[in-house]
Amino acid sequence: xxxxxxxxxxxxxxxxxxxxxxxxxxxxxxxxxxxxxxxxxxxxxxxxxxxxxxxxxxxxxxxxxxxxxxxxxxxxxxxxxxxxxxxxxxxxxxxxxxxxxxxxxxxxxxxxxxxxxxxxxxxxxxxxxxxxxxxxxxxxxxxxxxxxxxxxxxxxxxxxxxxxxxxxxxxxxxxxxxxxxxxxxxxxxxxxxxxxxxxxxxxxxxxxxxxxxxxxxxxxxxxxxxxxxxxxxxxxxxxxxxxxxxxxxxxxxxxxxxxxxxxxxxxxxxxxxxxxxxxxxxxxxxxxxxxxxxxxxxxxxxxxxxxxxxxxxx
Amino acid sequence: xxxxxxxxxxxxxxxxxxxxxxxxxxxxxxxxxxxxxxxxxxxxxxxxxxxxxxxxxxxxxxxxxxxxxxxxxxxxxxxxxxxxxxxxxxxxxxxxxxxxxxxxxxxxxxxxxxxxxxxxxxxxxxxxxxxxxxxxxxxxxxxxxxxxxxxxxxxxxxxxxxxxxxxxxxxxxxxxxxxxxxxxxxxxxxxxxxxxxxxxxxxxxxxxxxxxxxxxxxxxxxxxxxxxxxxxxxxxxxxxxxxxxxxxxxxxxxxxxxxxxxxxxxxxxxxxxxxxxxxxxxxxxxxxxxxxxxxxxxxxxxxxxxxxxxxxxxxxxxxxxxxxxxxxxxxxxxxxxxxxxxxxxxxxxxxxxxxxxxxxxxxxxxxxxxxxxxxxxxxxxxxxxxxxxxxxxxxxxxxxxxxxxxxxxxxxxxxxxxxxxxxxxxxxxxxxxxxxxxxxxxxxxxxxxxxxxxxxxxxxxxxxxxxxxxxxxxxxxxxxxxxxxxxxxxxxxxxxxxxxxxxxxxxxxxxxxxxxxxxxxxxxxxxxxxxxxxxxxxxxxxxxxxxxxxxxxxxxxxxxxxxxxxxxxxxxxxxxxxxxxxxxxxxxxxxxxxxxxxxxxxxxxxxxxxxxxxxxxxxxxxxxxxxxxxxxxxxxxxxxxxxxxxxxxxxxxxxxxxxxxxxxxxxxxxxxxxxxxxxxxx
Numbered sequence: 001x002x003x004x005x006x007x008x009x010x011x012x013x014x015x016x017x018x019x020x021x022x023x024x025x026x027x028x029x030x031x032x033x034x035x036x037x038x039x040x041x042x043x044x045x046x047x048x049x050x051x052x053x054x055x056x057x058x059x060x061x062x063x064x065x066x067x068x069x070x071x072x073x074x075x076x077x078x079x080x081x082x083x084x085x086x087x088x089x090x091x092x093x094x095x096x097x098x099x100x101x102x103x104x105x106x107x108x109x110x111x112x113x114x115x116x117x118x119x120x121x122x123x124x125x126x127x128x129x130x131x132x133x134x135x136x137x138x139x140x141x142x143x144x145x146x147x148x149x150x151x152x153x154x155x156x157x158x159x160x161x162x163x164x165x166x167x168x169x170x171x172x173x174x175x176x177x178x179x180x181x182x183x184x185x186x187x188x189x190x191x192x193x194x195x196x197x198x199x200x201x202x203x204x205x206x207x208x209x210x211x212x213x214x215x216x217x218x219x220x221x222x223x224x225x226x227x228x229x230x231x232x233x234x235x236x237x238x239x240x241x242x243x244x245x246x247x248x249x250x251x252x253x254x255x256x257x258x259x260x261x262x263x264x265x266x267x268x269x270x271x272x273x274x275x276x277x278x279x280x281x282x283x284x285x286x287x288x289x290x291x292x293x294x295x296x297x298x299x300x301x302x303x304x305x306x307x308x309x310x311x312x313x314x
Numbered sequence: 315x316x317x318x319x320x321x322x323x324x325x326x327x328x329x330x331x332x333x334x335x336x337x338x339x340x341x342x343x344x345x346x347x348x349x350x351x352x353x354x355x356x357x358x359x360x361x362x363x364x365x366x367x368x369x370x371x372x373x374x375x376x377x378x379x380x381x382x383x384x385x386x387x388x389x390x391x392x393x394x395x396x397x398x399x400x401x402x403x404x405x406x407x408x409x410x411x412x413x414x415x416x417x418x419x420x421x422x423x424x425x426x427x428x429x430x431x432x433x434x435x436x437x438x439x440x441x442x443x444x445x446x447x448x449x450x451x452x453x454x455x456x457x458x459x460x461x462x463x464x465x466x467x468x469x470x471x472x473x474x475x476x477x478x479x480x481x482x483x484x485x486x487x488x489x490x491x492x493x494x495x496x497x498x499x500x501x502x503x504x505x506x507x508x509x510x511x512x513x514x515x516x517x518x519x520x521x522x523x524x525x526x527x528x529x530x531x532x533x534x535x536x537x538x539x540x541x542x543x544x545x546x547x548x549x550x551x552x553x554x555x556x557x558x559x560x561x562x563x564x565x566x567x568x569x570x571x572x573x574x575x576x577x578x579x580x581x582x583x584x585x586x587x588x589x590x591x592x593x594x595x596x597x598x599x600x601x602x603x604x605x606x607x608x609x610x611x612x613x614x615x616x617x618x619x620x621x622x623x624x625x626x627x628x629x630x631x632x633x634x635x636x637x638x639x640x641x642x643x644x645x646x647x648x649x650x651x652x653x654x655x656x657x658x659x660x661x662x663x664x665x666x667x668x669x670x671x672x673x674x675x676x677x678x679x680x681x682x683x684x685x686x687x688x689x690x691x692x693x694x695x696x697x698x699x700x701x702x703x704x705x706x707x708x709x710x711x712x713x714x715x716x717x718x719x720x721x722x723x724x725x726x727x728x729x730x731x732x733x734x735x736x737x738x739x740x741x742x743x744x745x746x747x748x749x750x751x752x753x754x755x756x757x758x759x760x761x762x763x764x765x766x767x768x769x770x771x772x773x774x775x776x777x778x779x780x781x782x783x784x785x786x787x788x789x790x791x792x793x794x795x796x797x798x799x800x801x802x803x804x805x806x807x808x809x810x811x812x813x814x815x816x817x818x819x820x821x822x823x824x825x826x827x828x829x830x831x832x833x834x835x836x837x838x839x840x841x842x843x844x845x846x847x848x849x850x851x852x853x854x855x856x857x858x859x860x861x862x863x864x865x866x867x868x869x870x871x872x873x874x875x876x877x878x879x880x881x882x883x884x885x886x887x888x889x890x891x892x893x894x895x896x897x898x899x900x901x902x903x904x905x906x907x908x909x910x911x912x913x914x915x916x917x918x919x920x921x922x923x924x925x926x927x928x929x930x931x932x933x934x935x936x937x938x939x940x941x942x943x944x945x946x947x948x949x950x951x952x953x954x955x956x957x958x959x960x961x962x963x964x965x966x967x968x969x970x971x972x973x974x975x976x977x978x979x980x981x982x983x984x985x986x987x988x989x990x991x992x993x994x995x996x
Contacts, residue, residue, distance in 0.1 A: 023328075024335040028369050030342065077346045078374045125380060127423040146929055164496045165538040173461050175454050175493045189921035192930030195631045201541075203799075208534060210795055219452070220489040220534040225316070240866060240891075240918045244802075246795035259320060272318045287916060295915040299927070304915075311926045312946045 002255040005285060006263065007292060010278055011049045013263030014040045017275055025274075033075040034065060038087035039279035045094055045303050046286050046294045055095055062088050063100070070102070070109030071123070081123045082110060086135040089142055093306055103143050110136045111148040118153030119171075129170040130161050134183035138300055141190045142310060155193050158184045166201030178209060178218035178231040185235045189299040194239065203241030206232050214249030215268070225267045226257050226277045229284025234298035237287060247288050254281045254288075341365045345375060354382040363407050370411035370418035379404065380427060387431070404428045409442070416446070422455045426462060439463045451481060452490045461494075471498050471507070479522075486526035489535045496542055503546075504671065513733040516546050520737065524744065531751040540757065547737050548764045550730075551673040553601045555660055556635075559594045559852035559875065562681035566591075568643045569688040581686070582853055583830040584875070590640040591685075592874040592900070594626070595660060596849040600633040600669040608665040608675075609639075613656040615685065617642040626871045628897050630930065633669040635849065636872040643687050657682040698828070699988050700903045700962055702858060702880050706834060709823040731770060738765050749785075752793050756800075759785040763807060766814070776818075779811035798843065801863075805844040812837070813850040832856045832877065843885075845869040859884065860905070866919060871897040878903035882964065887914050890923035890950035896957040905964040907990070912970030917950070925953050937981050944978050951975075955982050962988040 017040065020026055029036060037058065044050045065073045065088065071080030072088040085106065092098050113121045113136065120132035133154055140146045160172045161184060167176025168184035181202070188194050209216045209232045215224025216232045229250060236242040256269045257277070264273030265281035286296040295304040345365050348358040359382050362375045383400060390396040405428055411421040429436060440463060446456045464474055475498045481491040499519060502510040509515070520543050526536035560566050560582075567583040568591055584591050595609070604623045611618060618641050625634030641656075659680040660666070666675035742761045748754030762778040762785075769775045786804035790797050812818055826832040834856035842862040848869050851857075856878040857870075864884040870876065871894040879901060886892065886909035895901055924930040931953055938945050938952070945952050951970075963979065963986060965971045976989060987994055 022332055022335055024331040024338065027335045027338045027342070028371070030339075031372050031374060074373070077350070079377050081373065123377075125377060125423070125427065127419070127426075129419075141929060163493065164500060164542045165493070169454075169458075171458065173494075173497045174458050175490050177454060189928060192630060192924060192928035194922055194928075195627065205538060207796055207799055208537075214795075219454075220538070221487055222452070237916060237918050238921045240868070240922055242916075242918055243865070244796055244799040246797075249795060266320060267316050270320050271316075272320045289915050297920075298916075299921055307927070308946055308949070312949050313942060 002258050002260055005255060005282075005290060005292065006258055006260055007047050009260070009263030010258075010265070010282065011044060011047055011052070011263070013259075013273070013278065014043055014275065015052065017264075031074045031078050032084070034062070034072060034084040034087040034091075035074065036275050037062070038090050039275050041091055041094055042296075042302065043275075043279045043282045045306070046282050046296060047292075048294060050094065059092065059095060059097055059100070062091055070105035070107075079123065080109070082113065082120070082132050082135045082139070083122060085110065086139045089139050090300075090302055093142055093302055093310060096306075096309070098143070098310070101143070103145060107140055107143055107145045107148045110139055114149050114154065118150060118155070118157035120154070130158055130168060130180055130187070131170065131183050133158055134187040137187045137190050142300065144311075146191070151191055155188065155191055155196070158187055159196050162196075162198075165205050166198045166203075167205055176205065176219070178206070178216070178228050178235070181206070182231040182235050185238050186299045186301075189238045197239055199239040199241060203236065203239055203244055206236050207241065207244035210245045210250065213253055214246065214251075215253035216245075216250065223268065224253065226254055226265055226284065227267065227280040229254055230280040230287070230301075233284055233287045234301070237298040242287075251285065251288050251290060254284055257281060338365075338368055341368070342372070345372075345378070349374065349378045352381070352385075354385045358382075366407060366411050366421075367414060370415045370421050373420045376420040376424045379407070379424065383428075383431070401428050401431060412446070416450060416453055417455060419455070422459055425459070429466065436463065436467055440467075440469075447481075451485065451488050454490065457490050457494060471502055474498055475502070482526070486529065487533045487535045489538075492523075492535055492539045496539055512546065513730065516543055517733070517737050517740075519543055520547075520741065527753065528748065531748060531753050537753055541760070544741070544757075544760060544764065547734050547741075548768065549599070549670065551668060551671040553666065553668045553673070553675050554598045555595060555679055556598045557596045557849045557852060558658070558681060559592070560656075560683035560685075561853070563683065565684040565686065567686045567688060570644070582833055582855070582875075584855075585830060586900070588640075589644040590642045592638050593621075593641050593658070594636060594638045594852050594872070594874050595658075596636045596852065596872060597666075597675075598635070600635050601637075601666050601675065602633040602669060603665040603667045604637040605665065607663055608661060610659045610662045611641070611656065612659070613641075613685075614654050615641060615643055615656065615687075626874060626897055627894070628871075628924075630924075638874050643685065652687055654685045654687065655682060656685055697987060699991070699993075700826075700829070700878050702860065702882075702905065705827045706836075707825040707827055707831070709820050709825065731768065735768060735770075738768065752789065755785050755789050755792070759789075759803070759807070763810070766810065776811065776814040779807060779814065782807045783811070802844040805842045806846040808840070808842070809837075809846040813847040819850075826856050826878075829856075829877075834858065834878075838862065838880070848872040855900075866891045866922075867894045868922070870894050874898060874900065876901055880905045881909065882907045882967075884909050886911060888912075888917045888919060888950050889948075889954045890917055890919040890925070892954050893919065893923040896924075896954055899959075901958060902960055903962040904958070904960055905962075906968070907964040908967035911965070911968035913968075920950075923950055923954065925949060941978070941981070944974075948975065948978055951979070952982055955979065958983070960986055962986070964990050966990045 041050065041053065044053065064076050067073065067080040069080055072085040073080050074084040092101060115121060115128065119128045120136045121128055122132045136149065137154060140148060161168045161174065163169060163176045165176050167181050169175050169177065170180050185197060188196055209228060211217060211224050213224060216228035217224050218228045218231060233242065236245065257266050259273045265278045266273045267277050282293060283296050286293040287298065297304050297307040300307045341361065341364060345362055348361065362378055365372055366375050383404060386400055387397060405425065408421050408425045411418055443456055443460050443463065446453065475495065478491045478495040478498065481488050503512055503515060523536045523540045523543065527540060565581050567581050569585050571585050571587045606621050609623065611621065621639040621641065623637050623639045625631045626636035626638050627634055657680060659678060661675040661678040664674050738761060742765065745754055745758040745761060749758055759782050762782050766775065766778055783804060786800045786807060789800040812822060822836055824834040824836055826834045832855040833853055835851060835854045836858040838858045839861040842864060846869065849872065851873060853875065854873055855875050857876055858880045860880045861883045864881065865887060876898050877900050882905045886906055888911055921928050960983060979989065980986065
C-alpha cells in the first residue's frame with residue numbers, strides 16, 4: 001500500500017518504456033505509438049520532467065507520420081486517422097512547436113470528415129463516433145480555426161447522443177459510458193455549450209461511479225479502473241459537480257495502483273502497469289490537486305499552462 | 315493492461331514474448347509492404363487475415379482489406395455468387411477477430427462496412443449477436459451493432475422491447491438492457507404508439523422496475539430507469555408560466571437614480587440611470603421562442619414597441635426558464651408623475667416551445683401591474699458605502715402585501731394531474747418500506763419533493779419538507795462518500811421550504827433604509843451550499859448570502875433586480891464561479907471577501923464561464939493590450955469583472971487579494987468607488 005506518489009519511478013518507467021521495443025506488447029501497440037507518446041510526454045510534463053526527452057527527435061518523428069492529406073498516422077507507415085492527428089497536435093502543443101504545422105492542411109483534413117448531420121468520421125472509411133466529434137473540436141480549437149467546421153451542427157449531433165440518464169453515448173441511442181461522456185462534455189465545454197448538459201442528472205450518474213474502495217468505474221455495476229479517474233473526474237469538474245465524490249478515497253485508490261518497485265500505474269491494484277493507465281493516474285491526481293503534479297486542463301487534456309499560453313494570448 | 319495481473323516475468327517468458335514479437339513484426343512489415351504496393355492477391359490478403367487474428371486492433375489492416383474488397387469487387391461485379399463469397403470471407407474474418415477481442419472498434423466497423431456493400435444474409439446478424447450478447451451481456455459494441463441491425467431490418471420496437479425484457483428477467487443487473495429499454499419506451503411514448511399512453515405505460519414500467527430495486531436495493535441497474543420514470547410522471551411537456559416580475563396585480567415605483575423621500579415600504583422602488591426596468595417572466599421549464607410577437611405588452615409607457623427578449627443567462631443560450639426585456643419608463647420629455655397600467659400577454663401567438671419535447675406553451679395567459687413613475691430623485695446616494703451590518707428594518711408588511719410582490723404558485727395550471735398524483739402517492743407508499751437503504755431514502759426524498767411540486771391543494775403544501783430534510787441528513791451519515799451531493803439537495807429542499815409560503819419567506823425579509831427601502835433577503839449563516847427557488851425571489855434587490863458554503867452563483871442570473879449581493883465567507887474558488895452575475899445588469903455592490911479565490915489549482919467553473927477557452931469571448935480592450943500577462947494570469951477576473959458596473963467591491967481575505975491584483979481590478983473597473991472599504995476617489 002502506498003501513501004505517496006513515487007513520481008521519480010514513474011518518470012523512469014516512461015523513459016524506459018520507449019526503449020523496450022522488442023516485447024510482444026510493444027509490437028501489438030505499434031500502430032498507436034502516437035497516442036502512447038502523447039500519454040507519456042504529457043505525464044512527464046505534469047511531473048515537470050519534459051526536459052528529459054530528446055525534443056527534436058520526437059518532433060521530427062511526429063512530422064514523419066503526417067500524410068499528404070494533412071492527417072497523422074499512429075506510426076510511420078500506417079494510415080492517417082483523427083485519433084492520432086489529435087495526439088500529434090497535442091504533442092506539438094506541449095513542445096510549443098505548433099508553428100511548424102501547416103495549420104490549413106491539418107484543419108482541412110479534419111473539416112472534410114464532418115458529415116451532413118454534424119457528426120464526424122474518424123477517417124475516410126466512415127466510422128462515426130462522438131469521440132471523433134471531440135477530437136475534431138479539440139484539435140481545431142487548439143489550432144484556432146473552429147470556424148472551418150459547422151459548430152452548430154456538430155453540437156446538435158452531440159446533443160442528439162444524450163441519454164435519459166443524462167450521459168452520452170457514441171451514436172444516438174448508444175449507452176452512456178464515462179469515456180464517451182468526457183468526449184461529449186469536453187466538446188460542449190470547448191464550444192461554450194455546457195448549458196446543453198443536464199448537470200445535476202449527469203452529475204449524480206457520474207458521482208455514483210465511485211465504488212466502495214474509492215475507485216471509479218465507467219458504467220453502473222462495473223469494476224473500478226484508474227482510467228476513469230480521468231474520464232469521470234474531468235467531466236465532473238467541467239460541470240462543477242466534482243465535490244459530489246470523496247476525493248481522498250480516490251487519491252488512495254490511484255496511489256494503491258502504483259508499481260512501487262518499477263514505476264508505472266495499473267488499472268487496479270496489483271495488475272500489470274502500462275503507459276495509458278500511468279497517464280490517467282497522474283492526470284487524475286492532478287485533477288485532485290495532488291501536491292507536486294502540475295494542473296491539467298479538464299477539457300483539452302493538456303497542462304493548464306500550455307492551454308493558457310495558446311488560448312489566452314492573441 | 316486491463317485486468318492482467320502484475321508479476322515479475324519468469325525465465326523463458328521473455329524469450330517467448332520476444333519470439334512472438336519477432337513473428338508479429340515480420341507479419342506487420344510484410345503487410346505494410348503489400349499495403350503500400352497496393353498488392354491485393356490471395357496470398358497478400360491471407361497475410362492480413364493472419365495479422366488481424368493476432369492483433370485485431372491493427373486498424374491499417376482493416377483499411378487494407380476494404381481496399382482489397384473494392385478492388386476485387388470491381389473485377390467481378392456481374393457474378394452475385396462471387397460477390398457473396400468475397401463478402402462472406404470478410405464477415406468470417408471479423409468473427410474470428412471478435413473472438414480474439416470482443417471490443418475491437420476496427421472489427422465491428424468493418425462488419426458494418428461489409429453490410430453496407432449490400433450483403434443479403436443480414437438475418438444471420440441477430441443470431442450472431444444473440445451468441446455474443448449471451449457471452450457478454452454488457453458489451454456496448456454489441457448493443458450498438460444490434461441497434462444498427464434492427465434499424466437495417468426494420469425490426470419493430472415492440473419486439474426489441476421484448477428482448478430487453480427477456481434480458482432483464484434473466485438478470486436484472488443489466489444496465490445496458492435497462493438503457494435500451496429507456497430508449498425504446500421513450501420513443502414509443504413520444505409517438506403515442508398503441509398501448510403507450512403515458513398515463514398507462516408509465517405506471518406499468520414503474521411496477522416493472524420495482525422488482526429490480528426491491529430485490530437488490532444496492533444494485534444500481536434499475537436506479538436511473540426509475541428516476542427517469544419519476545421525471546416522466548412529474549414533468550409536463552407543455553410549459554407553464556411560473557412567475558414574473560413585476561407580478562400580477564402589483565404596483566411598483568420607478569424613478570431616476572438616487573433616493574426618494576417618500577418611498578413607501580408597501581411597494582418595490584426601482585431606480586435606474588438608464589430609465590428602463592427589467593420585465594422578467596419565468597417558466598417551469600426551459601423554453602425557446604420568447605419574442606415581441608409571442609409576448610405582447612399593452613401599456614402607455616412610450617418607446618416600448620419593439621422589445622427585445624433575452625434569456626436571463628445571456629444571448630448564447632437559445633432556451634431558458636427565465637427571460638427578460640427592458641422597458642423604458644422615461645424618454646427625453648420632462649417627467650410627469652404618473653401612473654401607468656401595463657398588461658402582459660404571454661403566448662399570444664404560438665411560438666414559445668419547450669426544450670423537453672418541443673411542445674407549445676399551453677394556453678395564453680396574461681398579467682398586469684401598475685407602474686408609478688416619479689420625477690427627480692432627492693439626493694444622490696451613489697457615493698455612499700453600503701453596509702451589511704445596520705440600516706435594516708424588519709419586514710413590517712402584512713403577508714397580503716407580500717403576496718403582491720411574489721407570485722407563489724403557478725398562474726396557469728392545466729395538466730393531466732390525476733394519474734400523476736396517483737402514481738406518486740403509490741410510489742411514496744412503496745418506498746417508505748425501503749427507507750432503511752440509501753436508494754430507498756434518496757428516492758423517497760425525491761418523491762416527496764415531487765409531491766410538493768404537484769400539490770394542488772394549498773392546505774397540504776409544505777407538509778413534507780421536514781421529512782425531506784431529515785432524509786437528506788440521514789443520507790449524509792449513511793453514505794459519506796457522496797456527502798456533498800446530499801448536502802446540496804438539502805440546501806435545495808431548505809430553500810423550497812423557505813419560499814413555500816409568504817409566512818416562512820417573510821421571516822428572512824428586510825428593508826434597507828438607506829436606499830429607497832430596498833427589499834432585502836437575508837439568508838446568511840444557514841450553511842447553504844447551493845442556490846434554488848430563484849423563480850420565487852425575482853423581486854429581491856439586496857441579497858445576503860454571507861457565511862454559507864456556496865461555491866458558485868449559478869442560478870442568480872434570474873434575479874435581475876439584484877443591486878447588492880453579499881457572498882462573504884463562502885467557498886467561492888474563482889471569479890469564473892461568478893459568471894452568472896455578468897447578466898445581472900443592476901448589480902452595483904458585491905462582497906466576495908473571505909472566500910477561497912486563488913487557493914486552488916483546479917477551477918471547477920473554468921468552462922462554465924464565457925472566455926476564449928470555450929471559444930465564447932475574445933474582444934480585446936485597452937487593459938488586454940497593455941497588460942497581456944496579467945490578463946492571462948487573472949483571466950477569469952478580467953472577463954467577469956469588466957462586464958459588471960460595480961461601485962463597491964470587497965475581495966479581502968482571499969489568497970488572490972494583494973497590491974498587484976487590486977491595481978489590476980482598478981484598471982478593469984475604472985468606475986469602482988469602494989474597494990475593500992476604502993474610497994478610491996473623492
